[in-house]
Amino acid sequence: MSENKFCSNCGAPLRKDVQFCTECGTKVTGEVTPVAQSTPVSNTVQEAQPTTNQMPPQYTAPVYNQIPDENQKAKNDKQGKIIVGVFGVIAALAIVFFVYKGFFSYPSKPEDVAKNCFNAMMIDFDAKEAQKYVELEEVEYDDIKDLCDSIKSSEIKIKKIKIVDTEIDGDYADVTLSMTASIEGETQTEEGYVSLEKIDGKWKVVNFY
Incomplete structure (x- = not known):
């Protein structure tokens, strides 16, 4: 200007x-x-446009009834049978294993059965362990337990048991054992005699003295 x-x-x-x-x-x-x-300068006021909080309508998809797939159902049934079969095989193998282990871990010789039985009674004082080698129809469990308790409380301490002799006659056997014991501080050797019988394929103690 x-x-x-x-x-x-x-x-x-x-x-x-x-x-x-x-x-x-x-x-x-x-x-x-x-x-x-x-x-x-002219001040112009712009009118604000009114606003609304209305939400547009939401679309809901129609729900149709699903038709079961027969092939899928048959497939699921087959898989279920396979799983059941696998578990059945595993259970059968487990039973066979434990039966096999229990049978073949048992001593096959009468002298070993006799020695294990006397070790359990006279050294370990374990009547339940000794019971495994005894035919209970011939020797009662209470007699085994009484013998274990009497030896445990006595002055006689069995230190070692050895097999001296074994005589086998069919399903019967006689075993002679040598027992080294300590009696009032002195070491002595005594002999024990065990009679056995083979029952259901296993040697069992039927008498001892």
């Missing part, structure tokens, strides 16, 4: 860089600059 100069005396417009007013001759001492008016 250009600025106009005016005479301070008569108010006539002045040219640029003049020292005296051309109308009245007054010396130019100052400049008068009118104040420029600014163009008012």
Whole structure:
């Protein structure tokens, strides 16, 4: 915006860089600059658009009744039978294993049965262990337990048992055992005699003295 100069005396417009007013001759001492008016800016208010919180309707897919797949059902039944069969085989093998182990871990010789029985009774004082080698129809469990208790409480301490002799006659056998014992601090050797019978394929003690 250009600025106009005016005479301070008569108010006539002045040219640029003049020292005296051309109308009245007054010396130019100052400049008068009118104040420029600014163009008012109209404030426009934009009306806000109304908003709503309404959600668009949701689409729900129709539900159809599923038709069972006969092939899948047959497949599941087959898998179930296979699993049951596998568990059955495992159970059968476990039974065979324990039966095999129990049978073949049992001593096959009558002298070993006799020695194990006497070790259990006279050294370990274990009536239940000794019972495994005894035919209970011939020797009662209470007799075995009483013998274990009496030996345990006595002054006789059996240290070692050895097999001396074995005589086998069919399903019957007689075994002679040598027992090293400590009696009141003295070591003595005594002999014991065991009669056995083979019952259901296993040698069993039927008598001892």
